[in-house]
Amino acid sequence: MTRFDPIADVILHLTPQDIPAAAQAAAAQSLLDTLGVMAAATPMTAGRIARDTAHALYASADPGWRARLPFDGRPVSAAGAAFAAATQTDNLDAHDGYNPVKGHIGAAVIPALLALSETAPTLSGPQALSLVTIGYEIAGRAGRALHDSVSDYHTSGAWNALGVAAMGARLRKLGRDALRQALGIAEFHGPRSQMMREIANPTMLHDGSGMGALVGVSAVVLAEQGFTGAPAITVEDAEMADVWGDLGQHWLITQQYIKPYPICRWAHAPIDALRQIMHDHALVADDIARIRIRTFAEAAALFAGAPQTTSQAQYSLPFAVAVQAAHGSIGVAQITGAGLSDPAVDALRRRITVTRCDRHQALFPAHRTADVQVITRDGQRFASGIVHARGGTTAPLAPSGVEDKFMAYAAPTLGTPRARRLRHAVRALQDPGSGFDAIARLVFEPPG
Secondary structure, X not given: OOOHHHHHHHHHHOOHHHOOHHHHHHHHHHHHHHHHHHHHOOOOHHHHHHHHHHHHHOOOOOHHHEEEOOOOOOEEEHHHXXXXXXXXXXOOOOOOEEHHHOEOOHHHHHHHHHHHHOOOOOOEHHHHHHHHHHHHHXXXXXXXXXXXXXXXXXXXXHHHHHHHHHHHHHHOOOXXXXXXXXXXXHHHHOOOOEHHXXXXXXOOOOOOHHHHXXXXXXXXXXXXXXXXXXXXXXXXXXXXXXXXXXXXXOOHHHHOEOOOOOOOHHHHHHHHHHHHHHHHOOOOHHHEEEEEEEEOHHHHOOOXXXXXXXXXXXXXXXXXXXXXXXXXXXXXXXXXXHHHHOHHHHHXXXXXXXXXXXXXXHHOOOOOEEEEEEEEOOOOEEEOOOEEOOOOOOOOOOHHHHHHHHHHHHHHHHOHHHHHHHHHHHHHHHOOOOEOHHXXXXXXXXXX
């Protein structure tokens, strides 16, 4: 037995019956949430460019590796479909995440599942949820291992590629050695891109998940044909043993957060704090003279200027808090088009100050916290105290809240009837007799 053997056993041989009901429910919830975000991102410029690029560059001459683009329908390669859907999802910053890795699993894993499912048309619902679970468990641990062993803060594509490779190896029924090669290839080529560079200059690169998905699927194709790439240091290094020791026993998928807003998670605690103050004291935007925010350094470093693009808006703490103050909610409309030049929002943004606080820094990255003080025009001061961002294990969203979010995101693009059918199909996946083809019929047709 090597250190890799028990990891391979879980990836290749875990059955749906081995996965606790709570983990299966979490897998279905993450799938539903990510599909809603993916659907909402379909009309956005980044998603359109990614789909057109996949169609131009990442087609497949092999029917066995052909896949359709989600909410588009054009045939490309499985790797191309995963790349396009992950890039599209990543560019609407409303997808789930995992605090210990300061990043995102579902943005790569769910698009890859859709692409890989096109190569396995008889996939059952429980099998699909098992694949989702494996993807989250492997990506989350690979991310923890990489963060524990290097000094730079890299994007999620660096490690969620391994979750995609594990899913693909399981779906394609690769042997133990081919799985090992796939993980090694995915780790080697995973994009070790600089996250804080993207934070400082927000672009459509976002968190690298598009390239992570492309690399993960490509690693499976390469390994299946005999290409070598082992070992993955984040998986097999002796110093990483503690990260992997509870695989198949402790379920990281149950610890993901769900975002209430399409904004960088680092800005959510200030949004929630302001939301609570305004609710408790019956304030409206015109009542507010100044807003003071204290939070951790990474959140304080978010884009401070007036956003000119959706990417900048999603990585701007002052802008997000100003939108919440002005409109009482934050949705796709507020971070796109005319929402970027709303004069009421800009006036509020200019009255917000953000500072780093040691108390919040000590809680990061396990928690995303902030405290907010609102000074009104008549001189009153209201303080929030420490607030944890909603949607995580500390302040979870109810399942009904996740479904409401899905409908709010998916229905404008897909129409309410189709969004409802997709929601029902995801709910049914835990049924032993269900098939993933019910999802495919609703996902791979273009909107309208």
